[in-house]
Amino acid sequence: MRLTNRSEYGLLALVYLARHKTEGFISIETIAKAQSIPPKFLEQLMLALKRAHFLYSAKGQHGGYVLAKEPDQITLAEVIRLFDGALAPTDSVSENFYESTPIEKEKKLTGVFRDIRDYTSQKLEKTTIADVMK
Amino acid sequence: MRISLRSEYALLSLIHIARQPDTANTSVSIRNSHPIPQEALDEILVVLINARYLRLTKGIYRLAKPAKRISVAEVIRLFDGALAPLEPVSEKGYQPAPMEEEEKLAGLFGQLQEQIMDKLENTSLADLI
Numbered sequence: 001m002r003l004t005n006r007s008e009y010g011l012l013a014l015v016y017l018a019r020h021k022t023e024g025f026i027s028i029e030t031i032a033k034a035q036s037i038p039p040k041f042l043e044q045l046m047l048a049l050k051r052a053h054f055l056y057s058a059k060g061q062h063g064g065y066v067l068a069k070e071p072d073q074i075t076l077a078e079v080i081r082l083f084d085g086a087l088a089p090t091d092s093v094s095e096n097f098y099e100s101t102p103i104e105k106e107k108k109l110t111g112v113f114r115d116i117r118d119y120t121s122q123k124l125e126k127t128t129i130a131d132v133m134k
Numbered sequence: 135m136r137i138s139l140r141s142e143y144a145l146l147s148l149i150h151i152a153r154q155p156d157t158a159n160t161s162v163s164i165r166n167s168h169p170i171p172q173e174a175l176d177e178i179l180v181v182l183i184n185a186r187y188l189r190l191t192k193g194i195y196r197l198a199k200p201a202k203r204i205s206v207a208e209v210i211r212l213f214d215g216a217l218a219p220l221e222p223v224s225e226k227g228y229q230p231a232p233m234e235e236e237e238k239l240a241g242l243f244g245q246l247q248e249q250i251m252d253k254l255e256n257t258s259l260a261d262l263i
Contacts, residue, residue, distance in 0.1 A: 109145060
C-alpha cells in the first residue's frame with residue numbers, strides 16, 4: 001500500500017518545475033540533481049509526463065522541460081494514476097481501473113477498501129502541485 | 135497504495151475459517167469456496183500458522199485467537215509490510231524515501247496513512263463475517 005518510486009519521483013520533478021516555472025526550460029540534469037533523482041530514470045518519467053500533456057520539452061543547449069499547465073491545474077491524483085494506475089487498494093473497488101479481484105464477493109471487506117479508496121481519491125483529487133510546492 | 139494478491143487470499147482464507155468455526159475447514163474446503171491457486175494457498179496458510187493466526191490439527195484449520203482480535207491491518211502488514219503510502223511516514227518499517235525532504239507532500243501522505251491505518255486497525259475479522 002505505497003506509492004511507487006515512479007510516482008514519488010514524478011511528483012518531485014513536477015514540484016521542482018512548478019517552483020522554477022518562470023525560468024524557462026530546465027534540463028533533466030538540473031532537476032535530477034536538485035531532487036536527488038537518478039537521471040536515466042527521470043528521463044523516462046519526463047517522457048511519460050510529456051506524453052500525458054503535463055510538460056512541454058525543447059531540444060538543444062538550453063532545452064529541457066517546462067510545465068504545460070499551471071501548478072494548480074495538476075492534481076496529485078492524476079499524476080499517481082499515470083504512474084501507478086488505480087488509487088484504490090485493490091482493483092475490484094476502483095472506479096477508474098475496475099477489474100475483478102479475489103475478494104470481490106466479500107462485500108464487507110470490499111466495503112472497507114472502498115472507504116479507503118474514497119478518502120484517498122478525495123484527498124488526492126483536491127490537492128494540486130500548487131498546494132505542495134510552497 | 136495497493137494490497138497484494140497474497141493479502142487478498144489470506145484475508146479470504148481467514149474470513150472463511152472465522153465464518154464457520156464449527157466446520158472442518160481444510161485447504162480443499164477453502165479452495166472449494168474461493169478460487170485460490172493451491173500453491174499460493176498452501177504457502178499463505180503456513181505463514182498464517184507461523185504468525186499464530188491459525189492452528190492446524192489433522193489437516194483442519196482453526197483460528198488460533200478470537201476473530202475480533204485479528205485486525206485487517208495486521209494481516210496485510212504480515213504479507214505486504216508497512217501500510218504507509220510512503221516509506222518515510224510509516225510508523226513501522228522506517229526507510230528513507232525520495233519525498234522525505236518535501237514536507238508538504240510527506241505531510242499529506244502522512245495524514246492519508248493515518249486514516250488508512252485507523253480504518254484497518256479498527257476492522258477485525260469479526261466485523262467481516
